[in-house]
Structures are given as C-alpha cells and as structure tokens.
Amino acid sequence: MQPANKTQLQLGFVPLTDSAPLVMAKELGFFQAEGLDVALRKQNSWATLRDKLQVGILDGAQMLAPMPLASQLGLGGNRAPIITPFVLSFNGNAITLSESLCRELCELHGLPLNKLPLPLPASLLKAVIDKRIQEGRPAMKFATVFAYSCHYYQLRQWFSDADIELGTEVEVQVLPPTSMVAALHEGVVDGYCVGGPWNAKAVRAGLGLTATSSCDIWPDQPEKVLGITQSWMQANPDTTGALIRALKRACNWLEELPNRFEAARILCSATYLNADLDVVAPTLLGSCLVHQGLNPRTISAYNRFRSAGQEGNNNPDSYYGRFLLNQMVEAGHIQLSQYKQIDSEQVFRADVYAQALRREQTAVL
Amino acid sequence: MNSHPNVADKVLEILLIDDDLDRAAAFSSALDHSRYHVSHLVSSRTSLLREVDQLKPDIIVIDIESPDRDILESLSTLSSFNPKPVVMFCEQDDSQLINQSVQSGVSAYVVGDVQSARVRSILDAAVARFQQYQTLKQELNETKHKLESRRVIEKAKALLMNKKNMSEAKAFNTMRKMAMDSGQKMEQVASTLLSILNTLDEKE
Structure with a gap:
C-alpha cells in the first residue's frame, strides 16, 4: 500500500x-x-x-x-x-520607460510622442546613452524583478538586438514589482521590465511609456x-x-474572453492583487496600454495561459x-x-x- | 570569550530594514553595549541599494517576508554588486525549517526571536561564516584560474610540438623565452600562440 x-x-x-x-x-x-x-x-x-x-x-x-x-x-x-x-x-511582461527618458528620446530624435515606432527598438536609446556619457551624467539604469527571470533575459535580449550590453552600457538592478512604479517616479531607474499589472499602473499614473512587450521580444515562451x-x-x-x-x-x-474579465475582477480583490480593475483588466483582454496620451496597442497574446x-x-x-x-x-x-x-x-x-x-x-x- | 578574535574589536555596522517598529526597537536594544551599531531603515524600497552603497554595512538584517529580500539576494547574484551577509527574521515556527535551506546557501541566517540572547551569537556566526565563505570563494577562483592557465599552456605546447616538430622541452623553453622577452605571463604567450596558430590553420 x-x-x-x-x-x-x-x-x-x-x-x-x-x-x-x-x-x-x-x-x-x-x-x-x-x-x-x-x-x-x-x-x-x-x-x-x-x-x-x-x-x-x-x-x-x-x-x-x-x-x-x-x-x-x-x-x-x-x-x-x-x-x-x-x-x-x-x-505577460513588458518594458516601460520613464517620462523623462521618453521626453529625452523624442527630443533627440526630433519625433513627437505619437510618431515613436512601437514596439520601440532599443536602438533608439543608443543616442540617449551616448549623450549621457558625453555630458558626464550617470549611466542609464533599468530594473528587473529577479536575476534568474525571463524579465532579465528579455531586457538583455532587447538591448542586445541593438548592440547595447546590459550590465555595462546600461546598468541593471533588482527591485520588487511593488517598488517599480515609485522607482520610475523618483528617477531611481529610467525603466524596467516587469509583469502585470505594473506596466499598466505606470501608464495610468502618467509616469511612463510601455515601449515593448515580451510578446514582441520572444513570443510564446x-x-x-x-x-x-x-x-x-x-x-x-x-x-x-x-x-x-x-x-x-x-x-x-x-x-474565453468573457471569462478573462471575470478573472480580472477577482484578481483585483485585496486577497489577491489588491489593485484597480483598470490596470489588471487590459492585458488580460489583449490590450497593452502604451502612454496616457496614446491609444493602447492590441496584443491579443499578451497574457497567454495555454501555448x-x-x-x-x-x-x-x-x-x-x-x-x-x-x-x-x-x-x-x-x-x-x-x-x-x-x-x-x-x-x-x-x-x-x-x-x-x-x-x-x-x-x- | 569571543570565538572570532580577528573581528572582535571592530565596530560592525548593521543595516536593519524593518517596518515593524517594535521589533526593530527590541532588536536594537538586544544589541546595546555590543560591538554592533544599528542603522534602521523603514520601507527602504527604492533607495535600498543607495543606502547599502553609502553605509557599507557589515551585515544586513531584514524580515524574510519583505519584498526587498530579492534586492539583497541580487547583491550576490548580479556581478556588479558586492555580496553581503544577510540575517533574516521569520516566524518562530518556520525558523528551524528555513534555516536548513538558507544556511546551506550563500550566507544567510534566520532568527526567530529577536529578543533572545541568541541574536548576538547569530550575528557573530553570520559575519564569521560570510568571511570564511568569501575566502573560500576567492581560493576557488584562484585555483580555477591556475588550472585554466595550465590548460592553455599545455595546449599551446602540444600545438608547437605538433606543428613545429619540437620536443616537449624545446616547446616549453620557446614559450618561456617569448614570455621573458616580451615581459608577459606564460599564459598570455600561450593564448596568443594558440590564436595565431589556429588562424593560420584556418587560412591554409
């Protein structure tokens, strides 16, 4: 037995x-x-x-x-x-840039916000990185949630596709998801790679621009x-x-899409995420909030729960x-x-x- | 008697991260008249790394349930930071069990009851063990490096013997002379030789 x-x-x-x-x-x-x-x-x-x-x-x-x-x-x-x-x-993850980095980016490339290409290639950040070095300003800093995480590898991949090395040209540090939005606001970091609802949260608060998602970097892993x-x-x-x-x-x-909204409602409760529906629901429904002044992007596979x-x-x-x-x-x-x-x-x-x-x-x- | 005489006299800086003010006070008073100096931080969150950088604590104490624990673990996992010994508070019931896990890991300790006299001995042990671990790690790195450099030298020697029909002694002496003439280490000469001979090979 x-x-x-x-x-x-x-x-x-x-x-x-x-x-x-x-x-x-x-x-x-x-x-x-x-x-x-x-x-x-x-x-x-x-x-x-x-x-x-x-x-x-x-x-x-x-x-x-x-x-x-x-x-x-x-x-x-x-x-x-x-x-x-x-x-x-x-x-389910995305990379969000701070408002100030976003402004710097637009100025340097002479682009208005609504003309930024999305998903944003990291190559556009190269000019900002170089300018900061020239002016003797601190290096660009990004945060992720854990060393051994897809977030870290997606961030590395995104930069490496633009020949930018994470850890040298761009500093990387670990922050808990709950501290990400505050860190963006306080200028502790210039951006981060995190899961939901923390990207939508920054966008809703007018603190950042979600530049790209893990669906864009390596989909369906x-x-x-x-x-x-x-x-x-x-x-x-x-x-x-x-x-x-x-x-x-x-x-x-x-x-089922209708079930997704029901899931969002339940996730919002204090027992679970203790968050607002307007930051939890969008990704579950295939909407990637980009910026307060821009339309969301449709990314239907944003949160997949089956391959x-x-x-x-x-x-x-x-x-x-x-x-x-x-x-x-x-x-x-x-x-x-x-x-x-x-x-x-x-x-x-x-x-x-x-x-x-x-x-x-x-x-x- | 202190069992770690080499660190006994130094004042050791503790960075305590705890939102529970009563526990923080109890912890600090348990360390009155000791060689530990406590700096207390409430809700560090975004500034933790900056605090660690400025204060350069000898040891960090944190609640195991704090989200900031992942920041502290990254001090030993991301190469751009210096690792620090970490002591964690946790529920009395879980402390024995969790200790099994974290003790065999890097350099973390768990303490269940902050008021007990055990706090000091746990801190002493954590600092001592961390230093021991760092020494071991350094020795391991040196050994690894030595092995690697011997491997490169052996490989270059074999290649010289093979390609240039040299005896083992001749090959070795040739490399040694090149090293002396150029003021380089044998290992550097060997890896240069390897890359040159291999490049020539590819072109042939």
Whole structure:
C-alpha cells in the first residue's frame, strides 16, 4: 500500500496578473473538484518563495520559469531539485520607460510622442546613452524583478538586438514589482521590465511609456511555471496529477474572453492583487496600454495561459528548459559546464504532465 | 570569550530594514553595549541599494517576508554588486525549517526571536561564516584560474610540438623565452600562440 497522498495544500503565489490560473482554480472550485483543499499563500519575494518551497513550508508554488533550473544548480540559494510538471503562463511582461527618458528620446530624435515606432527598438536609446556619457551624467539604469527571470533575459535580449550590453552600457538592478512604479517616479531607474499589472499602473499614473512587450521580444515562451520539489512529487503522485488537472481546467477556462474579465475582477480583490480593475483588466483582454496620451496597442497574446496554436496546452516541453538554459548562458549567469550538467527533461517534466492528463481522458471515457 | 578574535574589536555596522517598529526597537536594544551599531531603515524600497552603497554595512538584517529580500539576494547574484551577509527574521515556527535551506546557501541566517540572547551569537556566526565563505570563494577562483592557465599552456605546447616538430622541452623553453622577452605571463604567450596558430590553420 502506498502511503496516502497529501490533500491539504499550501500553494505560494506572487500577486501578479499571471497568477490567474492558481487563483481561478481556487475560486471556481477546480481544486476542490479534484479532492484538494488548497490554501493560496501570497508571497512578496521570489527568493523567500523558493526557500519555503525547498523546505516544504509550501507544497507548490507559482515560479518564474528559470527558477527550477536555477534551483537545480543552486544559483542564489540552496541547491535543491525543483521540477515543473506544468506551464502556468506564457508572455505577460513588458518594458516601460520613464517620462523623462521618453521626453529625452523624442527630443533627440526630433519625433513627437505619437510618431515613436512601437514596439520601440532599443536602438533608439543608443543616442540617449551616448549623450549621457558625453555630458558626464550617470549611466542609464533599468530594473528587473529577479536575476534568474525571463524579465532579465528579455531586457538583455532587447538591448542586445541593438548592440547595447546590459550590465555595462546600461546598468541593471533588482527591485520588487511593488517598488517599480515609485522607482520610475523618483528617477531611481529610467525603466524596467516587469509583469502585470505594473506596466499598466505606470501608464495610468502618467509616469511612463510601455515601449515593448515580451510578446514582441520572444513570443510564446513560458513565463510562470508550477514548481514542486522532486521528493514531494514522488511522495504525492496522485496529488501531483490532481493539481495538474485542476490547473489545466483553469487555463482552459481562461481561454474565453468573457471569462478573462471575470478573472480580472477577482484578481483585483485585496486577497489577491489588491489593485484597480483598470490596470489588471487590459492585458488580460489583449490590450497593452502604451502612454496616457496614446491609444493602447492590441496584443491579443499578451497574457497567454495555454501555448499558442489551436490545440494550446500547458505541457512543460523540455525544449523550453533548453531555451532558458541558453538564455542563462548568454547572460553569463551559468557556464557551459553547468549547462551540460542539467538534463532539461528531468526538470521540465512533460512525462508527468502527460500522465496526469491521460488519467483525465480515461475518466471521461 | 569571543570565538572570532580577528573581528572582535571592530565596530560592525548593521543595516536593519524593518517596518515593524517594535521589533526593530527590541532588536536594537538586544544589541546595546555590543560591538554592533544599528542603522534602521523603514520601507527602504527604492533607495535600498543607495543606502547599502553609502553605509557599507557589515551585515544586513531584514524580515524574510519583505519584498526587498530579492534586492539583497541580487547583491550576490548580479556581478556588479558586492555580496553581503544577510540575517533574516521569520516566524518562530518556520525558523528551524528555513534555516536548513538558507544556511546551506550563500550566507544567510534566520532568527526567530529577536529578543533572545541568541541574536548576538547569530550575528557573530553570520559575519564569521560570510568571511570564511568569501575566502573560500576567492581560493576557488584562484585555483580555477591556475588550472585554466595550465590548460592553455599545455595546449599551446602540444600545438608547437605538433606543428613545429619540437620536443616537449624545446616547446616549453620557446614559450618561456617569448614570455621573458616580451615581459608577459606564460599564459598570455600561450593564448596568443594558440590564436595565431589556429588562424593560420584556418587560412591554409
């Protein structure tokens, strides 16, 4: 006899728009329907979320897609085998520039605000960077939420496409999402890459211009994943399957546009994001707010909760793991030897995902 | 008796980041008449890095639930910053458990009860352990560098032996003479040789 699987679970989430699958699975009773009693625990820091997951204070958690890989290598914290059996979301981040950087940009290029090309190529920032150096002003500074995050790699990619090196020509620092808008306002940073609702928040407040989104930089790559430890998964194989099925149902539910607005309403509450509907709803409905004085851009895939294509899924394909490891190598976060140390298939567990959904099909028949 | 005599006499600067004023006061008074000097910061958020830069604290103390923890972790993960030892407050119930995780990580410690006499010993241990860790890291880097430079020299030597039909001793002496003549390190000479010989190869 196998020991009983755990059914009372503590799941960690960070109050961001793309926590929607966890929130909706809870609110719509999808966890309950799978026999799970789930408490969602709001976390303020990715590092603390990771540490709690590693020691079992949390049973599972919403994680930045590179975090299970970073945890396997012991980057930043303890080395612990965290795996993912489920991709929670794709896309969802954007890069916002401060009003003053935006004005400088327009002046230097002799362009009015409404003639700036969107998505904005970072090459337009080159002139500003050079001018600041000439005038002996401080280097341009950007913020991101965590070192081992898609945000960091997207920011690096955006600049690198314009032959600008992040970390040298442009300084980069970590700030919690909740501090981003204030930092932009106070001039602590010139811009940032963050997830929702923090880009829309700056635009609504008249503090910035959202220049580009992760859909424009590398579309349809995973952003958040469900993280669990290998040992937890082995001790709770049935619960792992139940979690996957409940979350899959939530992600399917989130496909319908009318449901997106309902999700936005629920996410806004104090229990979850504690934010205004007018900053949470737009991205969920495929609208990227750009600037107070400009029309929003249509980006229908802004928040994806299933992969692109007709038969969208949440399969943690090992390809994603290799893609992220490549990003980590290019950013200089890991050595080639560390890259070789990791087998992506052992971290992005497509086999566990497939097994959980096979059971679902059998049950239906 | 202090178990870390090398740091015993120095006043150590603590940057305390805590919105809980009662806890901050309790923590500070636990360190009265000690070698620790506490600077308290409430809701640092956007200015934390600037404060760290100006104050140059020997140790940082923060609530494990604070969003600013990710900023502190970035001090050791982003290469442009200097790592600092970090001590974190957390709920008594969780402190034992979380300690297992963070202790084996970089240089963080967890303290459950700020009023206990344990605070000082935890701070002492954190500072000592951090210094030890930094020394080890430096030694590791030096060893890695030595190995890498030996590898480059061996490779250049093998290439000379192969391409120029030199004996091992001749190849080695040739490189040593080049290094002496040009005032460069053997490693530099070896990597120059490698890139030249390889470039010539490509052109052939």
